[in-house]
Amino acid sequence: MAKKIIVIGGSAAGPKAAARARRLDLDAEITIIQKDPDLSMASCGYPYFVGGTFEDRNQLLATPTGVVRDPGFFQRAKGIVAKVETEVIGIDRQAKKVNCRNLRTGEEESLAYDKLIVATGAVPRIPPLPGKDLKGITTLQSMKDADFLKKVREEGKVKKAVIIGGGLIGIETCEALQLAGIQITVVEMLPQILKFLDWDLAKILENHVKSKASNVLTDVGVTEFLGEEGVLTGVKLSNGAELSCELAVMAIGVAPNSKLAQEAGLELGETRGILVNEHMQTSDPDIYAVGDCIETVNRITGKKTLAPYGDLANLQGRVAGENVVLGNKATFPGTINTGICQVFDYNAGATGLSETSAKALGMDIVASVNASLDKPGFMSGKLLISKMVADAKTGRILGYQCVGPGDVGRQVAQGAMAIMGNLTVADVVNADLPYAPPFSLALDHFIASAHILENKMRGLYVGLSCVEVHDKLEAGEKPFLLDVRDPVEYEEMRIGRGNMLMPMGKLRDRLDELPQDKDQEIICYCKISLRGYEAARLLQNRGWKDVKVMEGGIMAWPYPREK
């Protein structure tokens, strides 16, 4: 008898699971139950639809050859029944039945399953603030939200919007609405946006967002939505200020939509995501769960975590789709928290652990910042600023993050592969990567990052992050800041807190102009701190005992500059 497979959820993980199951069992009766009217939505594409990168919403729903993935498509091309606008109201595990309701007709029915796959996704977190039901407050979580915000853009009536939350979706929405001509303020409760980055790299991105005439407020929350006659007119902040706006987008993250599973008595994990094993199997052996509704594992720390990413949802769907047919053959190893986004002319991505998160876990790590172009200057190379994090003892790479207008995608992909391959800094030092001038520097940025970190681990230089240098100055310490760039560079851009400009090409002959107290702390830097490193080596050799390098140089300085 044909196996009955039911999939609850028709966005990413669900349809992938159904399609994989179909390819492995052509006789199975496979049914997808989807609450929304649409199926297989490319939800990560919503911001680009809202922002006008493309206008046809069907592009979010179509196959690569342009066929919209509606129930007819699923039936014809895959032999899968897709019931849309249908809500599952309960799972009867005893009877192995799913009870559902047609949202248009109100009709209820009960469907039997042999294997069930739960892919109920996530729900946006909505804080219980006064005024949260005013007209003009939305999320960007569903196709309906995307349609609404696209309409906002087309109507052109909204002049000011507040985005609450500076995470991935908040920042992508900021760009989308700014491109629609709306004046944006992003309000983030944490001290920084994009918390998968360390503070210093996040600040560089924040500076870029601000340079695009969008405002970003950090360390401040929203306490109330203000309105008149049921319509949003502004938000009130935790610092007492009020921002007027006609639109507010809530983007403070999502929570696993595990309610249905919980009601059915399936175990939840410590993160409130559905508990699954490596086969994506829940506490009920006949029920699997995949996508944003589950709890997964961090492959580096071994800790349970939520990882609501579209790419992982697809991978998990593939695993569950196989296992409901063949038994528990396929496994999903977890996440290393790889993420990336584009914000105006900058990109920002990270994989593995940030310096902050590794330290919070009590790990003994080393980290260093690298700034360089992605390609040679003569090929119009663009800036990359990155941080590599490694285990202090073994040199194993634990994390990599990168921001800038350059080719961040390749860098973060290389970092992710290095982590998955358990590569050490020493391994990456001699990596054989694809080089030609249209693609990278002769020493690719990622390899150079490993060179810098290896030099630091071996004690060839003592590095300070820009944050550490800044904190020293703020604390009233008096390190001697030595800028070894050329005067023309100094005229273009300067921190304004250095003690001396002394071009590297002159330093060798003018060491007598430096502080002659050999115990004086001297911090060398240049534009990206390659010359800064050379200067530090020279001073160390000439007897100065407390010489440091400001990593990443002036390009990595996240604070306001004199010029």
Add this chain to the structure above:
Amino acid sequence: MAKKIIVIGGSAAGPKAAARARRLDLDAEITIIQKDPDLSMASCGYPYFVGGTFEDRNQLLATPTGVVRDPGFFQRAKGIVAKVETEVIGIDRQAKKVNCRNLRTGEEESLAYDKLIVATGAVPRIPPLPGKDLKGITTLQSMKDADFLKKVREEGKVKKAVIIGGGLIGIETCEALQLAGIQITVVEMLPQILKFLDWDLAKILENHVKSKASNVLTDVGVTEFLGEEGVLTGVKLSNGAELSCELAVMAIGVAPNSKLAQEAGLELGETRGILVNEHMQTSDPDIYAVGDCIETVNRITGKKTLAPYGDLANLQGRVAGENVVLGNKATFPGTINTGICQVFDYNAGATGLSETSAKALGMDIVASVNASLDKPGFMSGKLLISKMVADAKTGRILGYQCVGPGDVGRQVAQGAMAIMGNLTVADVVNADLPYAPPFSLALDHFIASAHILENKMRGLYVGLSCVEVHDKLEAGEKPFLLDVRDPVEYEEMRIGRGNMLMPMGKLRDRLDELPQDKDQEIICYCKISLRGYEAARLLQNRGWKDVKVMEGGIMAWPYPREK
């Protein structure tokens, strides 16, 4: 007493070695001896200078901040003496001296060394053909060559050029001169250009080059240069044809310039490159060698090889620069033959072993072709066509190659990292890579390649390359070719050799129209063969016993199409 370090060669590996030695030993007397007038030339940038991507030759010689790396720069910024236009005429290993001659004055001198680094590079291979000294024949190997070809572009007199050799440099030069308005014919003795690719992927690139009005001839050599009054007027081919041209560029590869080392009694390897150990040390413990003049090792096969790539030269220089100062601490592990190039609107790259090279080594491998966009269609994604090669038993990834207008750089970088991390197909199947619509598909092309190869390894489908399908047809076999695309796709593009068009969405209901002999060989395909794979699964399940998939679909078909 200060250590005396001499570096012979001032292009890539030499200056890198000198700079690294300087940073580790501020007291050493370091001298670079360079035959050419220029130093630290970004030689991989020559084609872009010739093609007009940039006009100022100093950009090939300058630091990221625009300072030309001339002897004054080396002296001021690094405390390194660089003697240019100076040729080393002999190494006296007994006396530990280098004898050299100033090419301008003819003056000779003898310089003592404690440690010597040989970085004499490579020389272009020039076949001893009749007419090879005619005016109008050049290579693109030196700054002088680049200056000459740039002048050719500026003068605009040359109308036709022949490029002899379809390797990396030949193909890059083809694009450069075509951009200069010159009509190009590339002549390649092998059956394909870019031999780091397998024939089928190389052919796709060749088709693209031809679509840009450059001609490519394969399987044919040049036998003679033709001229009048000492000036080139054409070339004669091995098939008897004559091509008229005013310019010929020899690009049939380079040979290690190991003559000086050999004369000094240093051992050469089986490839005629200078023999070095993993510390870059030659058979004389006080002499190191780096860059294009050495023989290195293939990390996958363990075999000795030549790898004249600019990125590896830099890595080797760094290793030797450290070891001449600190003793043999640093090691260089060898190459995995990663390479990449840009050709008009296409990119082509490879890492590890091709299917052809792995089979030639007698290895038991599996390989499959994948075609997809690099990003979603709504983000204007571009095509990628790739081949993944893995060990048949362990699934360890041995090679990856990719061509197309899409982001080949990231794909090949991921392949290289996977090989260096000893990752298997099963590891990549669940890789956590950076995904957002501006950067990749939700299932990145590289992951999808692993999915396809895993399916093939597990027997979920039997794959044939386009070449295998083509060979069957040419041999008179009668497989039933089933194209499961939609009619509108068929009208746009078709091979013209299929037996039946049957859209995937109709196949399920119209199986009776297929050949009912269940032993009939049926080969399914579509645009990229995802639907082709689904069709094959369906037919297998319905009882057909000899069902196959044409991998990569119509996008990977390298032969002429009906439409």
